[in-house]
Amino acid sequence: RVTSISPGLVETEFAIRAMGQEQGELVYKTRENKLQAQDIVDALIYALSAPASAQVHDILIRPTG
Numbered sequence: 318r319v320t321s322i323s324p325g326l327v328e329t330e331f332a333i334r335a336m337g338q339e340q341g342e343l344v345y346k347t348r349e350n351k352l353q354a355q356d357i358v359d360a361l362i363y364a365l366s367a368p369a370s371a372q373v374h375d376i377l378i379r380p381t382g
Contacts, residue, residue, distance in 0.1 A: 318372070320364045325379040327352045350380035 328351045333341030345351060356378060364373040 318365065320373050320376065322357060322360050322364065322376045323378065324352055324357050324360075326350070327354060327357060329354055350382045352378060352380050 326345075326348055328345045330341075332344040335341065336344065360376045360378055364376060367373050
């Protein structure tokens with residue numbers, strides 16, 4: 318299977334590792350609308366659990382609000 322999962326802002330350690338602890342935490346604290354890692358996991362499970370007769374090509378995920 319081949320698919321593409323395109324999330325919006327996801328609260329992970331990425332920004333902290335890229336920008337340092339203080340700046341990275343600020344990125345997530347200043348944004349009300351952000352996804353959690355579990356949201357992406359759920360999308361991945363959905364794509365992988367699709368029946369063999371269905372192909373999930375793209376999943377675009379954006380936080381609500």
